[in-house]
Amino acid sequence: MTLTQNKVVTFNYTLKDEEGNTLDSTVNAAPFSFLSGMGQILPKLEEAITGMLLGTRKNVKISAAEAYGEYNEGAVQQVDRTNFPKDADLQPGMQFMANSPDGNQMPFIISEVKDDNIKIDFNHPLAGKNLEFDVELLDIRDATSEELAHGHVHGPGGHHH
Numbered sequence: 001m002t003l004t005q006n007k008v009v010t011f012n013y014t015l016k017d018e019e020g021n022t023l024d025s026t027v028n029a030a031p032f033s034f035l036s037g038m039g040q041i042l043p044k045l046e047e048a049i050t051g052m053l054l055g056t057r058k059n060v061k062i063s064a065a066e067a068y069g070e071y072n073e074g075a076v077q078q079v080d081r082t083n084f085p086k087d088a089d090l091q092p093g094m095q096f097m098a099n100s101p102d103g104n105q106m107p108f109i110i111s112e113v114k115d116d117n118i119k120i121d122f123n124h125p126l127a128g129k130n131l132e133f134d135v136e137l138l139d140i141r142d143a144t145s146e147e148l149a150h151g152h153v154h155g156p157g158g159h160h161h
């Protein structure tokens, strides 16, 4: 359940995996802002953050299942190089978009290149990882009607039109 609706929530975070490796961080970057109650961040993270007091810090652990899901071997496929643009210099780690039969964009990552056999992975890069967020809540304010209409945050940490 989300306690806070239609707020712009701004926070700093450092994201680590179980081994303590930093995966992502707002340190040395702009704080992150999101519109509450719209599923813009992981539900478990939003639940934890909206229960915090301004200016406080919290360590939030989220299991893989509650974050980006378990790693699914079935989401890994072998495809032929002919599926890619002829002049593409395919390397592991490169990201592409595929169109699903129902017209949705599905991101995937090249995980292996062996001659003309390309292994592609539709798992989220953070799938199968238990995550740990060090969060510092900086600000909560009411969203403007324009932000609500657009469905995203404007200004620092958000969209600039």
Ligand SMILES: [Zn+2]
Binding pocket: 147, 150, 152, 154, 159, 161
């Ligand atoms: Zn906008």
